[in-house]
Amino acid sequence: MIPAQFDYAAPATVEEALSALASAGDDAKVIAGGQSLLPVLRMRLNAPSLVVDLSKIESLRGVRDDGDALVIGAMTTYQSILDDASVHEHLLLLVKAVETIADPQIRHRGTLGGALAHADPAGDVGATALALGAQFEITGSSGSRTVPADEFFQGLFETAVGEDELLTSIRFPKHTGWGAHYEKFVRVSHQWSIVAVAATVKAEGGTIQEARIGLTNMGDRPLRATSVEKALVGQQATEDAVRTAAASAAEGTDPPSDLNGDAEYRRSIVPVLTRRAVLAAAGG
Amino acid sequence: MARISVKVDGASYSDDVEPRMLLVHYLRERLGKVGTVVGCDTSNCGACTVHLDGRSVKSCNVLAVQADGHEVTTIEGISSGEELHPVQEAFRECHALQCGYCTPGMIMQAIDLLNENPSPSEEGIRHGLEGNLCRCTGYHNIVKAVQKAAGSDLEGAQQ
Secondary structure (H helix, E strand, O other), rough: OOOOOOOEEEEOHHHHHHHHHHHHHHEEEOOOOOOHHHHHHOOOOOOOOOOOOOOOHHOOOOOEOOEEEEEEEEOOHHHHHOOOOHHHHHHHHHHHHHHOOOHHHHHHHHHHHOOOOOOOOOOOHHHHHHHHOEEEEEEEEEEEEEEEHHEEEEEEEEEEOOOEEEEEEEEOOOOOOEEEEEEEEEEOOOOOOOOOOOOEEEEEEEEEEEEEEEEOOOOOOOOOOHHHHHOOOEEEOHHHHHHHHHOOOOOOOOOOOOOOHHHHHHHHHHHHHHHHHHHHHHHO | EEEEEEEEEEEEEEEEEEEOOOOOHHHHHHHHOOOOOOOOOOOOOOOEEEEEEOOOEEHHHHHHHHHOOOOOEOOHOOEEEEEOOOHHHHHHHHHOOOOOOOOOHHHHHHHHHHHHHHOOHHHEEEEEEEOOOOOOHHHHHHHHHHHHHHHOOOHHHHH
């Protein structure tokens, strides 16, 4: 399968990329790692007139320590995140989620910012960014603005990034010492998540002090299980206590129905996956 | 058309390509490197795996223009003359291929895996090859071949 014809630009700076996007109107697509976009182009689900490649913009790559947060450039690959010691130390949940994404070849090319801007509700980094309270830096011709995770995702493949803007970096508050687990329910290893639960937990002496839980593929965008988060505070990290708290995990969700499972099925497994994720996260 | 300069299996090439041309088509149709095959064409099967700047990628999921200024290694570039690469040799010794279609991608991914971890566990090998499908389902011998190439104990692996 071969994509439809398009023009191609590989600008060296964010400014040049923004002017390339502005010149093409609403008919341009940005390519980051391309691991989701290229299948879309090959299957001709989309046929942009211009593809703007960000791979030559070095300033968009890498992980920077900014005191109480890590700032990750939008073009940082999954593999670079897995190779970064500071991410392991401060954002264990991100490591746990990223290591489940697709396969090694895809992780070598795929980027954090590309996946977040693509906003596939079955993607693994959206719920993770939401659980970690990430802030998204969006840059346009008039400068940058910052959008919190709960405003960034606006629907199926829809984000706060405008047609003439770029997602340039993602700021994650450090969760040093928090346990984390990404519980992913799939039929085969490199499939998209049927449902997944991103949990990060601050526990002391077996008591949960704080918990943050994101749900993947339980709606048209990543969701937070806030009622479970509240119910977990002050609980012992035991099977029974966590099961009780996780019972409301499907509350407020609107999961899709597809060949992998209908909405009712997804609502029935999400408390189970939430229990497993929280117990694993609380266990270290 | 876009002008690209790439190094493939040690040789430098400059070509005009359509931006929509996939790397795998550039390798096969322009450079004649038909050792790299197209399997599923949907970025699932891994048969088209090559190395881009030393790391494995699925060449059906990379544009040729994205390889501009970079270095590609294919299955055709890993032996030294008549002498097979140790992973190729191990695949032959362990009968790690039946129809052989997945083999170029399996070998390129196995080399990447061993570059990252020279002595992987059996589970680590299976995990590391999760992006490569074998329709003959000959996975056991593929795993043995990677273990053999890693110099690990095959007696133990056969139990």
